[in-house]
Amino acid sequence: MAETVHPAEQAAHGEHHEEGWVKKYLFSTDHKIIAMQYLFTGMAMGLIGAFFAYVFRMQLAFPGMEVPFFGVVSANEYNSLITNHGAIMIFWVAMPVLIAAFGNFLIPLMIGADDMVFPRINRLSYQIFFISALVLLASFFVEGGGFGGAWTAYPPLSANAAYSLTPMGATLWLVAVALEFVAFLLGGINFVTTLMNSRTKGMGIYDIPMVLWMIIIASILFMASVGPLIAGAVMLFMDQQVGTHFYDPTRGGDPLLWQHLFWFFGHPEVYVVLLPAMGIVADIMPVFARKKLFAYRTILWTAIGTGVLSFTVWAHHQFIAGIDPRMAHVFTITTLLISIPIAEMCFVYIATLYGGSIRLNTPMLWALAFVAEFLIGGVTGIFLGASGADIYFHDTYFVLAHFHYTFFPIAIIGTYAGVTFWFPKMFGRMMNDTLGKIHFWGTIIPFNLIFIPLFVLGAAGQHRRIYDFTNYPMLAEPWMQDLRVLATVSLVVMLAFQLVFFYNVIVSLVRGEKAGKNPWKSNTLEWTTESPPPHGNFGDQYPTVYRPPYEYSHPDREEDYWPQNLPN
Amino acid sequence: MSSAARPIANLRSATGIPTGRLAVWWVVASEIVIFGGILASYIMFRLAHDAWTVQAANTNTTIGAINTFVLLTSSLFAVLGHANAVDGNGKRAAFFLRLTALGGAIFIAIKSYEWYTEISHGFTITSNTFWSFYYTAAGLHALHVIAGAVILLLIARDAAKNLELHRVELIGIYWHFVDIVWIFLFPLLYIAK
Amino acid sequence: MIETWVEAVSTYARDVDNLILLIGVLVGFWFILCEAVFFGFIIKFRHRPGQKAQYVTGEEKSQKRWISIPHLLVLVCDVFIIVGAVQVWYTIKQNLPEAEQTVRVVGQQWAWTFVHPGKDGKLDTADDIALVDELHVQANTTYHYLLESRDVLHNFSVPVFRLKQDAVPGRTITGWFNAQKTGQWDVQCAEICGIGHGIMGARIFVESPDEHAAFIASHSQAAPVAVATASGR
Numbered sequence: 001m002a003e004t005v006h007p008a009e010q011a012a013h014g015e016h017h018e019e020g021w022v023k024k025y026l027f028s029t030d031h032k033i034i035a036m037q038y039l040f041t042g043m044a045m046g047l048i049g050a051f052f053a054y055v056f057r058m059q060l061a062f063p064g065m066e067v068p069f070f071g072v073v074s075a076n077e078y079n080s081l082i083t084n085h086g087a088i089m090i091f092w093v094a095m096p097v098l099i100a101a102f103g104n105f106l107i108p109l110m111i112g113a114d115d116m117v118f119p120r121i122n123r124l125s126y127q128i129f130f131i132s133a134l135v136l137l138a139s140f141f142v143e144g145g146g147f148g149g150a151w152t153a154y155p156p157l158s159a160n161a162a163y164s165l166t167p168m169g170a171t172l173w174l175v176a177v178a179l180e181f182v183a184f185l186l187g188g189i190n191f192v193t194t195l196m197n198s199r200t201k202g203m204g205i206y207d208i209p210m211v212l213w214m215i216i217i218a219s220i221l222f223m224a225s226v227g228p229l230i231a232g233a234v235m236l237f238m239d240q241q242v243g244t245h246f247y248d249p250t251r252g253g254d255p256l257l258w259q260h261l262f263w264f265f266g267h268p269e270v271y272v273v274l275l276p277a278m279g280i281v282a283d284i285m286p287v288f289a290r291k292k293l294f295a296y297r298t299i300l301w302t303a304i305g306t307g308v309l310s311f312t313v314w315a316h317h318q319f320i321a322g323i324d325p326r327m328a329h330v331f332t333i334t335t336l337l338i339s340i341p342i343a344e345m346c347f348v349y350i351a352t353l354y355g356g357s358i359r360l361n362t363p364m365l366w367a368l369a370f371v372a373e374f375l376i377g378g379v380t381g382i383f384l385g386a387s388g389a390d391i392y393f394h395d396t397y398f399v400l401a402h403f404h405y406t407f408f409p410i411a412i413i414g415t416y417a418g419v420t421f422w423f424p425k426m427f428g429r430m431m432n433d434t435l436g437k438i439h440f441w442g443t444i445i446p447f448n449l450i451f452i453p454l455f456v457l458g459a460a461g462q463h464r465r466i467y468d469f470t471n472y473p474m475l476a477e478p479w480m481q482d483l484r485v486l487a488t489v490s491l492v493v494m495l496a497f498q499l500v501f502f503y504n505v506i507v508s509l510v511r512g513e514k515a516g517k518n519p520w521k522s523n524t525l526e527w528t529t530e531s532p533p534p535h536g537n538f539g540d541q542y543p544t545v546y547r548p549p550y551e552y553s554h555p556d557r558e559e560d561y562w563p564q565n566l567p568n
Numbered sequence: 569m570s571s572a573a574r575p576i577a578n579l580r581s582a583t584g585i586p587t588g589r590l591a592v593w594w595v596v597a598s599e600i601v602i603f604g605g606i607l608a609s610y611i612m613f614r615l616a617h618d619a620w621t622v623q624a625a626n627t628n629t630t631i632g633a634i635n636t637f638v639l640l641t642s643s644l645f646a647v648l649g650h651a652n653a654v655d656g657n658g659k660r661a662a663f664f665l666r667l668t669a670l671g672g673a674i675f676i677a678i679k680s681y682e683w684y685t686e687i688s689h690g691f692t693i694t695s696n697t698f699w700s701f702y703y704t705a706a707g708l709h710a711l712h713v714i715a716g717a718v719i720l721l722l723i724a725r726d727a728a729k730n731l732e733l734h735r736v737e738l739i740g741i742y743w744h745f746v747d748i749v750w751i752f753l754f755p756l757l758y759i760a761k
Numbered sequence: 762m763i764e765t766w767v768e769a770v771s772t773y774a775r776d777v778d779n780l781i782l783l784i785g786v787l788v789g790f791w792f793i794l795c796e797a798v799f800f801g802f803i804i805k806f807r808h809r810p811g812q813k814a815q816y817v818t819g820e821e822k823s824q825k826r827w828i829s830i831p832h833l834l835v836l837v838c839d840v841f842i843i844v845g846a847v848q849v850w851y852t853i854k855q856n857l858p859e860a861e862q863t864v865r866v867v868g869q870q871w872a873w874t875f876v877h878p879g880k881d882g883k884l885d886t887a888d889d890i891a892l893v894d895e896l897h898v899q900a901n902t903t904y905h906y907l908l909e910s911r912d913v914l915h916n917f918s919v920p921v922f923r924l925k926q927d928a929v930p931g932r933t934i935t936g937w938f939n940a941q942k943t944g945q946w947d948v949q950c951a952e953i954c955g956i957g958h959g960i961m962g963a964r965i966f967v968e969s970p971d972e973h974a975a976f977i978a979s980h981s982q983a984a985p986v987a988v989a990t991a992s993g994r
């Protein structure tokens with residue numbers, strides 16, 4: 001491989017020719033097509049995950065009812081629905097959309113390159129991801145049904161078919177998760193290498209848009225944390241299918257080993273999906289506030305610090321799991337310390353708004369909602385990180401509401417922010433802003449009405465993963481049931497409003513106003529090329545970068561933006 | 569992939585490190601944590617279970633030592649292959665790569681014999697958690713050896729025609745990594761008794 | 762805060778509630794402050810025609826102060842929370858006061874077995890009283906529980922005590938509680954344990970000394986039968 005920049009950069013890419021539909025859209029190596037594949041697969045899986053949520057919420061609000069489009073929910077099905085709702089939303093929605101779709105679409109465009117460094121590995125990554133989704137879906141239809149041991153898959157329940165009663169479901173689930181990990185390892189290597197090596201001329205490390213930094217840090221976090229869980233998954237697979245006893249305490253194994261391996265990955269995983277969403281918000285806010293991002297370097301180093309710290313907090317998920325009680329003190333301290341960088345990032349976002357000229361277009365509404373809602377998720381986490389309070393809150397709906405207030409802003413709000421913002425670049429047409437706002441309010445208001453009642457129920461002692469609370473006298477009180485109904489009804493309303501989004505997408509694709517190169521008057525490089533960008537992205541001339549990405553409303557300049565590629 | 573289809577992104581080098589080498593180091597990094605996870609689990613278990621020494625006494629240190637020697641020798645060939653690739657001598661580089669792959673094959677053959685003996689003596693993967701770790705960790709490593717040997721042969725085929733010589737170095741890095749994993753496995757599974 | 766919904770029955774329940782209140786006040790303050798400033802900025806700095814946004818890099822010391830000072834204050838709040846959390850945790854989980862009575866709590870798919878000491882007040886004797894899904898304890902008495910599991914992970918959770926502890930197969934985990942009020946409340950399993958996880962509830966009966974003595978007396982004859990049922994499951 002050449003040690004220096006290839007001299008023939010301008011001349012290459014004459015050979016791009018028209019390809020057949022199948023080759024172009026199904027087996028393409030073009031990063032933009034692969035991004036779309038990830039985006040649409042992720043959204044389709046999101047619909048499945050949302051359907052699962054609808055089914056089990058209906059069962060909770062109206063126990064024993066025949067749920068429309070599903071039927072009566074058995075205890076077995078209930079467990080399987082909640083397990084796979086969690087797994088799907090994290091592994092098959094948040095990760096593919098936030099990291100893979102936006103990473104694939106944005107990295108080459110924002111650094112002024114024509115593609116990823118390894119396009120075929122990129123395609124392979126998607127293909128493995130796609131197979132992993134198929135394996136997961138297949139697991140619902142095997143004998144005994146889908147795996148129902150919660151997305152954390154704690155052994156011995158997950159390790160032994162005699163306990164889980166899902167002999168095939170548990171193994172297929174595990175294989176699907178492992179395949180997904182492989183897909184993201186391949187993707188991550190590609191992302192990191194591309195960002196490190198393929199930046200266009202003039203782009204120094206502080207000229208990289210924040211969203212790319214966040215995706216890269218997330219990819220590195222993922223690579224560094226998932227290894228032990230892959231090892232753990234191999235051991236769990238052996239326990240399930242070969243008959244080893246790694247996690248079987250009666251035969252010299254230890255079930256807590258899995259918990260350590262799982263959460264050593266599981267906690268950094270939260271930041272793996274959080275950081276890209278924070279990056280998307282960091283890229284949208286300056287555009288619509290016409291304001292430079294406050295303290296770029298502070299955000300960057302804070303994100304790196306968060307990443308490092310996230311490896312030291314995992315056992316706060318296991319305070320009462322039977323670990324040495326003295327360890328809880330250590331993990332309480334590290335957990336509360338991690339609130340510092342996250343608080344700092346929120347402060348920085350708020351500071352970015354100061355002195356701005358804020359326009360409330362749909363992408364900006366989503367970005368602002370991310371900050372407002374994520375704050376709730378952040379502050380409620382403190383209750384759970386403090387060991388003494390966690391004794392009460394552990395495994396209640398308080399935990400559930402807490403992490404939905406983090407994951408919903410991440411996976412749903414972050415995604416909608418990114419999609420509405422980059423839609424013009426992806427498809428060349430503007431989205432309808434009015435429909436966008438209807439969809440926004442129709443999502444945000446019900447979202448809060450779902451999860452605020454669940455905070456209350458959790459504080460009132462309602463514990464998780466129970467398919468019918470009428471078995472518990474203390475949890476069967478009418479006011480509690482009313483709150484459950486409120487949450488379920490809000491969920492149905494929220495899901496109904498998603499139709500507005502899909503309608504908006506279709507209508508805008510057909511009739512939307514042509515976007516032009518740079519509809520938002522934004523600075524970063526993806527807005528310097530056609531919308532949608534052609535194969536090869538920048539034609540013959542690759543842009544050169546002259547300045548950092550967030551030079552909005554610079555006093556030396558008449559225009560209130562200053563694209564990175566303009567010499568002056 | 570032929571050079572012509574390679575994207576411009578692949579030809580740039582903002583860090584000054586060739587893209588392929590950078591990627592292989594990231595592959596190695598992500599593999600380190602996988603083996604790190606399994607070995608850390610093993611060490612924790614081993615410290616908690618003194619009784620495992622009885623089981624560990626049944627591993628065959630001599631065969632383990634021979635295999636260590638085989639693998640180290642193959643790494644030497646990988647280095648010689650790289651040296652020839654740097655000089656532009658694809659034919660000799662391919663020759664050494666094939667020798668490296670042969671080393672991997674001998675390693676697997678010896679390992680098969682060793683496992684056959686152990687299994688026939690009743691030390692199977694399910695007989696004790698020590699043996700579960702023994703077979704799982706060494707098995708995972710053996711899969712890496714097999715995959716590495718296949719890639720070595722593929723690269724050797726190209727190198728013999730003087731194509732893609734930079735890949736000789738890349739597979740070398742990977743092969744050394746596989747080697748080093750064994751350097752950890754050998755004392756932990758065989759010598760510690 | 763919590764007592765509005767769930768009674769505080771154990772000696773340490775109030776400690777947990779107070780810790781939750783402390784955290785609630787501290788994070789509530791920051792939360793309201795942040796949201797107020799945030800929405801204030803959105804309203805104040807709305808786009809007006811002809812008005813350009815300010816150019817603030819946020820890289821200078823005088824600007825960073827707006828981040829770093831609140832930042833330090835958050836750290837101070839964290840210290841208070843850590844101290845509170847450590848104290849409560851120590852009381853409940855790390856410190857083990859002398860036991861006046863001991864019960865064995867055994868989780869299995871999908872029921873709890875509670876083994877009470879019989880008349881002799883000692884466990885593992887012939888007069889032990891083993892009951893399924895019913896735990897009887899005497900008020901104002903320090904109990905040790907010996908928590909075990911026969912199959913998968915379970916979690917012995919008594920919300921009114923503010924007590925939770927995982928039951929891990931292959932281990933016996935010892936903890937304590939001291940109930941202050943008589944009455945009956947829920948016991949939950951708070952760790953998913955398979956298909957019947959949803960029905961793995963039990964009841965705890967906190968009794969006055971007289972009631973408890975009556976309970977022991979009434980079960981003393983029936984005890985062998987109860988043990989047989991429990992072990993037969």
